[in-house]
Amino acid sequence: MTKNLTRRGVLKSGAVAGAGLAVPTIFTASSAAAYTNEPTGSSVTLGFNVPQTGPYAEEGLDELRAQELAVEHLNGMGDGGMMNTFSSKALKGNGILGKKVEFVTGDTQTKSDAARASAKSMIEKDGAVMINGGSSSGVAIAVQGLCQDAGVIFMAGLTHSNDTTGKDKKANGFRHFFNGYMSGAALAPVLSSAYGSDRNAYHLTADYTWGWTQQESIAAATEAMGWNTVNNVLTPLASTDFSSYITPVLNSGADVLVLNHYGGNMVNSLTNAIQFGLRDKVVNGKNFEIVVPLYSELMAAGAGKNVEGVIGSMNWNWQLTDEGTKAFVKSFGEKYGRPPSNSAHTCYVQTILYADACERAGTFNPCGVGEALEGFEFDGMGNGPTLYRAEDHQCFKDVLVMKGKENPSNEYDTLQILEVTPRAQVEYAPDHPMFAGGELGACNSGA
């Protein structure tokens, strides 16, 4: 090692270091566009960020199918699906604001970090002006925060945590899907009439924002009906085997098991519970029951015979008979040969709602689009009359209570609609304690 500090050497290295430090200061010029990724050409790019790997991959792939279908309909191809039954007639089937709709996809891997990385690359590299999709509340909240900072609209996909439009709500984020509180409000009366009002419930809960808030909601709603919550055990999201969590249930004196699990987690935990013979047990003189507060067709298909008689709730189901549902199921079925799941429905609707809001606002500017969505009342999208509430960007609509079919006729016919809970019963004030603590803030257009 040589250590000869010469005057010349010091000067040279000083100059190099100075130049290095000066470099970033010339990059302060802000871009000329009025807002992030303002579409200037003949097309507009939407970003579809869904889990393609991990415990929620099945849901993600179905979301992607629905999003592709929505893009087709927006561009005037296919039969138009729900655009024909939608109460707003702003969309003309010539793209959005006359620009052809293109899309890019990303894999969230059901991980906040990966989801943000893929959303970032869609915004920074591909110029996406809106991010749609996702199948986990943890991811949805993380991506929602990113979109707020980046100045693009986030149309949340399947996210059921109270926090998404509660303490983590953001001005640029919008949620069509229902939430844990609504599930609790819809399920509790049905559960108490089906299983009686003096039950002891044991909760197994996925250990993240969705699990926590859903568990809180269900426990509160059932306790109000007279149930007792015996225990709540948190399970890691990455678990695949739940047998070690099931054994203690048997000795706890509980007679109802509430599985606050979703996707692959729920398939595995329900299967484990059935294998342990929980449903054949009689505890406290009552038949042991299992409840899955958040259902989906894909999970029901994955769990097969095990879902028979199990009660849960859903945002939407393809068996509904309104015009919007029929139109959507028809065009989805013709393209993919299967009925859409409720996550597919919500992503499809979100894409159409976004396009419609742009059309009505006359711009892609997130602030204009947000304004058009806030307080927007619409119908014909499969859920009956729906309101996008301005205070928290949450949609309010009817909730379905579902039950696993006893004798399914085919792999898609696994659930039956037990009750359609009217919107009035699941509404709550924006400052409800379960949703308090956050603020929307101001919309960010990235300018």
Next chain:
Amino acid sequence: MLGLEKKDFNLLMVVVALSLFAPLILNIFPKESAFAFFNGGYPDLMQRFAIFGIFAIGFNILFGLTGYLSFGHAAFLGVGSYAAVWMFKLLGYNVLPGLILSVVVAGLLSVVIGFVSLRRSGIYFSILTLAFAQMMYSIAYSDLFGRWLGITLTNGETGLQVYNNDPQILMGPDSSTVPHIFGLEMSSRLTLPVGPWEFVFPVGYYFCAIFLVISFYLSIRIFRSPFGLMLRAVKSNNQRMTYTGLNPRPYTLAAFIISGMYAGLAGGLLASMDPLAGAERMYWTESGAVVIMTVLGGVGTLIGPVLGAGTIKYMENIISKMNEKLLHEWFSFLPESLEKAMVWSASWFTGEGWHMTQGVVFMLVIIFLPGGLVQGSNKLFGRRKRKSTDDAATKQPAE
């Protein structure tokens, strides 16, 4: 110059030039061309190149010099991120306090983990570090400490983020609401359209690149110092070193702490670019990723880890985005049956199958170029494998 020999100084200048011109090099394809997909020159990816470069350089100081294979370095990265985000929450969005704290916290944690783990060597050391890292992951994932204290410390699966109602005591009414360094926002950038090309020069990237160059310089100095020589002695024959009356523990512990602090810095930078810290970045697969980066680039070489980190991050972000629609477009010139076959086979290695590509590349490198990409480039440029000091990977222990 700068206390470096000519050869090392040239290498440093190569890194400086690469960092400086990365936005040009990585955007080599015109914006509307068919190959534009392969451009990696968008801010997020370039920042990752620099940040994971720092992470791998630090890891190489431990693994490349002492031969101690740590399987738990992601823990330091994660802790660094959490520390930085906490500074954003408490003080404000200036990244400097966050970066300082992330290095300090990661350093302190590495003292604890290093002190215990370094009592063993070889596979036992690896397993110990892995166990510690997984423990840290579980603690962060379920926010164990936060629950004991009744507060939110890591915010579990959702990840720690900054809310509007956080204290942020150093923030004035018109302070920037994104991470910045004395007002210069990390997310601001200069977009320069040159003919069909479009070059993006992001502030955040250059901020990371400055740290990369400093880290690289420090790493050269460590490699060439008497301290570095002691670390190599540990690697080549720990027992003999002990017999000569030298205690290797302080040296290995120091190396462990230094590389832990590098990881902490990387974690802090990661949070500075994107103010959210998730537990996944502490998962063991992330610890494995840095091992792969280092080995792929060339263990014990100076520039290898940087190359390895770049290669892995490029594959992770570009190959994983090739979906079937894109493949169909690319192969559409083929007859239909052939196109389907090509798309089918290619889809195994693209999209969510990018791990497969990574695995194959890694295997090929390990089998044919045990010295990593650095050996590959040496072979390519016809340089004989020199017995130079930076080729520690190929040095045989003197048994």
